[in-house]
Amino acid sequence: MPKDIPNAASESQNIETDFCVIGAGSGGLAFAAAAVAFGQRVVLIEKHKMGGDTLNYGSVPSKALLATARRANTMRTASPYGIRDVEPLIDFAGVREHIKSTIARAAPNASPERFAGLGVRVIAAAAKFVDKSTVTAGDFRITARRFVIATGSSPVILPIPGLQDVPYFTNETIFENAKPLAHLIVIGSHATGLELAQAYRRLGSQVTVLEAGRALGDEDPELAAVLLTKLYDEGVAIREGVRVTRVAGEQGRIAVEIETPDGPERIEGSDLLIVAGRKSNVADLGLEAAGIKSTSDGIKVNAGLRTRNRRVYAIGDVIGGPLSSHAAAEHAEVVLWRTLFRLRAKAAGRALPRVVFTEPELAHVGLSETEARAKYGKIRVLRWPYHENDRAQAERETDGHIKVVTSKRGEILGAGIVGAQAGELIQMWALAISQGLKIKAMTEWVSPYPTLSEINKRAAFRYFATSPSNPYVRKVIALLAKLG
Numbered sequence: 207m208p209k210d211i212p213n214a215a216s217e218s219q220n221i222e223t224d225f226c227v228i229g230a231g232s233g234g235l236a237f238a239a240a241a242v243a244f245g246q247r248v249v250l251i252e253k254h255k256m257g258g259d260t261l262n263y264g265s266v267p268s269k270a271l272l273a274t275a276r277r278a279n280t281m282r283t284a285s286p287y288g289i290r291d292v293e294p295l296i297d298f299a300g301v302r303e304h305i306k307s308t309i310a311r312a313a314p315n316a317s318p319e320r321f322a323g324l325g326v327r328v329i330a331a332a333a334k335f336v337d338k339s340t341v342t343a344g345d346f347r348i349t350a351r352r353f354v355i356a357t358g359s360s361p362v363i364l365p366i367p368g369l370q371d372v373p374y375f376t377n378e379t380i381f382e383n384a385k386p387l388a389h390l391i392v393i394g395s396h397a398t399g400l401e402l403a404q405a406y407r408r409l410g411s412q413v414t415v416l417e418a419g420r421a422l423g424d425e426d427p428e429l430a431a432v433l434l435t436k437l438y439d440e441g442v443a444i445r446e447g448v449r450v451t452r453v454a455g456e457q458g459r460i461a462v463e464i465e466t467p468d469g470p471e472r473i474e475g476s477d478l479l480i481v482a483g484r485k486s487n488v489a490d491l492g493l494e495a496a497g498i499k500s501t502s503d504g505i506k507v508n509a510g511l512r513t514r515n516r517r518v519y520a521i522g523d524v525i526g527g528p529l530s531s532h533a534a535a536e537h538a539e540v541v542l543w544r545t546l547f548r549l550r551a552k553a554a555g556r557a558l559p560r561v562v563f564t565e566p567e568l569a570h571v572g573l574s575e576t577e578a579r580a581k582y583g584k585i586r587v588l589r590w591p592y593h594e595n596d597r598a599q600a601e602r603e604t605d606g607h608i609k610v611v612t613s614k615r616g617e618i619l620g621a622g623i624v625g626a627q628a629g630e631l632i633q634m635w636a637l638a639i640s641q642g643l644k645i646k647a648m649t650e651w652v653s654p655y656p657t658l659s660e661i662n663k664r665a666a667f668r669y670f671a672t673s674p675s676n677p678y679v680r681k682v683i684a685l686l687a688k689l690g
């Protein structure tokens with residue numbers, strides 16, 4: 207039994223249960239906790255670390271590293287607030303300790319002890335289907351009424367010539383680093399790449415990001431430009447449209463050859479980080495024996511997250527699509543509604559927010575402007591800048607703006623925010639879209655002053671911006687005035 211999961215069940219036996227959940231990351235844990243709360247018998251199988259990527263190699267450690275980097279940056283940029291700037295002395299062993307202790311403090315929520323206490327039977331082993339209704343895990347043979355596959359994803363290791371002979375980091379190793387990285391070369395420039403690029407830049411590294419396509423290619427270019435400009439200003443070099451053709455070197459001396467629109471080039475750095483996409487964890491799951499179909503995008507599921515095998519559902523990163531801890535947890539809810547209550551729940555789809563946790567943050571929910579135009583033709587685009595907000599001025603967090611897209615009739619189709627606390631501010635738009643609220647509703651609440659949230663209301667009011675000068679509105683006002 208892997209020592210990461212102490213006190214887990216260990217005796218050899220056959221188990222018959224209501225639900226067998228494979229993988230104890232965000233998706234698997236959410237499902238197991240909810241199903242057992244409804245009185246179901248639940249077996250949860252985890253082959254490595256409880257908490258999955260979120261706790262061990264993803265959201266939690268990356269946000270801990272970003273918090274350190276933010277403090278370092280605050281020290282360097284304090285003078286506008288009346289405090290003399292100082293160059294921080296970074297203790298990299300201390301940074302690693304901060305990350306480790308953050309994980310340790312969050313770990314009890316995902317511990318086998320907690321789940322055993324809830325009534326879940328936790329098994330520490332690799333799970334594999336042997337037929338359509340049986341999974342083996344270590345010495346156990348589990349038959350279940352329903353199975354939930356939540357095995358997550360792993361970093362894609364690009365087939366770059368020379369890579370096999372060169373040391374490199376992935377998200378599974380970078381958070382263990384305890385030394386300064388003189389020049390970090392990052393391959394991949396989406397959320398993971400840019401969060402880590404900014405963090406290491408702020409910890410004193412020279413950072414070069416190499417991107418095959420466009421940096422933040424899936425995001426609204428107007429909002430992405432604000433973030434990319436900020437990263438550029440901080441000294442992160444982002445090279446877009448480049449193809450990595452070869453890597454060579456050793457620890458501390460890495461050479462990356464790239465093909466650029468202007469010809470070949472060679473970049474020398476000290477360390478390499480590969481964050482260029484994810485692949486679903488399906489190898490060795492025995493999917494064929496279970497009659498489950500999987501492609502390079504992940505396990506195939508229908509709108510209710512059910513696989514071709516009627517007993518088996520799949521949730522989270524393993525089904526591809528938008529990958530996030532909250533998507534995995536939301537999938538768990540859908541499967542719960544489907545399997546316990548036979549309700550036709552569906553994944554959030556367009557109401558699923560996403561956030562890049564750089565500074566400024568970049569958050570989005572719903573349709574982008576381009577998607578909305580393609581689908582609805584005529585749309586309204588409402589914007590409000592942070593610099594018009596008093597709290598943003600006081601905090602000197604004035605970079606960025608909100609952009610809301612509505613239909614002509616005021617249906618809220620999407621919202622994007624680039625700026626301070628964008629990940630918090632986007633939430634009311636996620637609520638609005640999920641509840642089908644119209645833009646008028648977003649003007650009919652009181653926003654405490656001075657808060658950044660006021661930009662949400664100000665953007666919504668832009669929908670009615672022409673009302674004060676509308677001749678009909680003026681006529682009505684004049685008419686009412688005559689009444690005394």
Ligand SMILES: Cc1cc2nc3c(=O)[nH]c(=O)nc-3n(C[C@H](O)[C@H](O)[C@H](O)COP(=O)(O)OP(=O)(O)OC[C@H]3O[C@@H](n4cnc5c(N)ncnc54)[C@H](O)[C@@H]3O)c2cc1C
Pocket residue numbers: 228229230231232233234251252253254255256257258259260263264265266268331332333334356357358359377398487490491521522523524529530531532533534563
């Ligand atoms: C650096 C980084 C930062 C991120 N930051 C964020 C963020 O800020 N916010 C956000 O929402 N998302 C973030 N993500 C994405 C997020 O981590 C994933 O989307 C999320 O972890 C997916 O959850 P999951 O349950 O599908 O899979 P995982 O969390 O990966 O869990 C899957 C589990 O299944 C286990 N497993 C696999 N195969 C088997 C098997 N055969 N038998 C038993 N167990 C098995 C694995 O060991 C693992 O523990 C980040 C990702 C990375 C890499």
Ligand SMILES: NC(=O)c1ccc[n+]([C@@H]2O[C@H](COP(=O)([O-])OP(=O)(O)OC[C@H]3O[C@@H](n4cnc5c(N)ncnc54)[C@H](O)[C@@H]3O)[C@@H](O)[C@H]2O)c1
Pocket residue numbers: 364393394395396397398399401416417418419420421422423448449450481482483484527528529530560561562563
């Ligand atoms: N804040 C968050 O919510 C958060 C943070 C990190 C990751 N995640 C999620 O985890 C998943 C993985 O993120 P990710 O950033 O690792 O992967 P990604 O797939 O989102 O982005 C990978 C990037 O690497 C580029 N790329 C691919 N091959 C390349 C090559 N040969 N050379 C140069 N560039 C190349 C791609 O064009 C893309 O821009 C995503 O779905 C992401 O949304 C979420």
